[in-house]
Amino acid sequence: MLSLAEALAASGVMAAIILFCRALPFLFLAGRKPPAFLSFVEVYMPAIAMTVLATAAYTSLDWSAPRGALPSILAGAAVVLLHLWKRNALVSILGGTALYFLLGAIFIA
Amino acid sequence: MRNNNRGGESLSRAFAASVPVLLGYVTIGFGFGLLAVNTGYPAWFAVLMSIFVYAGAAQYIGIGLFAAGATLPEIALITLIVNLRHAAYGLSMIAPFGVHPRARPYLVFALTDETYALLSSATPGERADGRFLVLVSALNQSYWVAGTALGALAGALIPFRVRGLDFALTAMFIVLAVEQVLRLKKALPFVVAGLSAVAAKALVGDRGTVLVGMLIAAAALFAFQPRGAKGGSHAEPR
Numbered sequence: 159m160l161s162l163a164e165a166l167a168a169s170g171v172m173a174a175i176i177l178f179c180r181a182l183p184f185l186f187l188a189g190r191k192p193p194a195f196l197s198f199v200e201v202y203m204p205a206i207a208m209t210v211l212a213t214a215a216y217t218s219l220d221w222s223a224p225r226g227a228l229p230s231i232l233a234g235a236a237v238v239l240l241h242l243w244k245r246n247a248l249v250s251i252l253g254g255t256a257l258y259f260l261l262g263a264i265f266i267a
Numbered sequence: 268m269r270n271n272n273r274g275g276e277s278l279s280r281a282f283a284a285s286v287p288v289l290l291g292y293v294t295i296g297f298g299f300g301l302l303a304v305n306t307g308y309p310a311w312f313a314v315l316m317s318i319f320v321y322a323g324a325a326q327y328i329g330i331g332l333f334a335a336g337a338t339l340p341e342i343a344l345i346t347l348i349v350n351l352r353h354a355a356y357g358l359s360m361i362a363p364f365g366v367h368p369r370a371r372p373y374l375v376f377a378l379t380d381e382t383y384a385l386l387s388s389a390t391p392g393e394r395a396d397g398r399f400l401v402l403v404s405a406l407n408q409s410y411w412v413a414g415t416a417l418g419a420l421a422g423a424l425i426p427f428r429v430r431g432l433d434f435a436l437t438a439m440f441i442v443l444a445v446e447q448v449l450r451l452k453k454a455l456p457f458v459v460a461g462l463s464a465v466a467a468k469a470l471v472g473d474r475g476t477v478l479v480g481m482l483i484a485a486a487a488l489f490a491f492q493p494r495g496a497k498g499g500s501h502a503e504p505r
Contacts, residue, residue: 159306159307159333159334159335159336160333160334160336160337162308162309162312164333165308165312165333166312166315167339168329168332168333168339168342169312169315169316169319169320169329170319171339171342171343171346172320172322172325172329172342172343172346173319173320173321175343175346175347175350176320176321176322176325176346176350176353177375177376179347179350179351179352179353179354180350180353180354180356180357180375180376180378181357181375181376182354182357183354183357183358183360183361184357184361184364184371184375187358187361195489198488198489198492199355199358199359199485200358200359200362201451202451202456202485202488203355203356203358203359203387203485204359204387204388204443204447205444205447205448205450205451205456205457205460206456206460206481206484206485206488207352207355207356207380207383207384207387207481208384208440208443208444208447209444209447209456209457209460209461209464209484210460210461210463210464210467210476210477210480210481210484211380211384211440211477212437212440212441212444213460213461213464213465213480214464214468214473214476214477214480215436215437215440216437217464217465217468217473217476218468218473218476230434230437233434233438234437234438234441237438237441237442238441238445241441241442241445241446242445247284247287247439247442247443247446248283248286248287250438250441250442251286251287251435251438251439251442252286252287252435254434254438254441255290255434255435255438258434258438259434
């Protein structure tokens, strides 16, 4: 285990790298006319990012015990249906999370 | 500029937008605080990491690496790989952040997955409101830091587990994906992105799913986009 001083130094390096990642496009591309790939990224990145982030929440489940994945699947489906029906983000998210809790109590005893 | 009514409205809109992140960040931040303290680091260290590092997955992985006695180059490389996806977020935020030069340093620093999710799906009016952007970012970070502090303090007292509230973040990503479907009115990008995430999980495992999945999806969609769509002829009202 790293000592507290080493962990502090390592955290400083981590903070710098993460800030670098977040600032990268602003450092090198701000003020320039964006090339074709960038206008593509601007239009499609939110769609790609949200879909990949949502999917990753499911690929990280333990699929060797599908019963344990059921609450996530059913609550996720409920979120989609709720959102298409009411189109109110809070209703969809809170409704889905409440259902997840309920199903979790039933399926993961 | 400091009109109280407008400021109050920005705050209430920012708070309403940030509620799903409140649930998720307090829970996951709580878990991080617990983990750090149970690993053997003091509560203030966990809080300091959540203030200055401020990246969920990287902080969890970081504590794991610290516990395993990893070397600095290993820690640096893994942090870079895990967080490179944030560069892609910045790409689509150059224009909206550019009109708020004074707020931009903090907005860039605080651009987590969840904050990007909220800001990239904000209305044009909200994006033009620098206060709204800063308040969403700062509220989100305050939830993360508060959750960390609570978890670190609780961990010093009793071993603890909270389950379920973190589903709020999954639900938020699903809602925002549905919003993107309704905006783009095409199925292909979503099918490709979903399959890319599954392929990435199979290729590199959980830690790399998001970055590698986004890279595969972006490359595939860029290669196969319809001819007429290249060169900025997108008609999306943004």
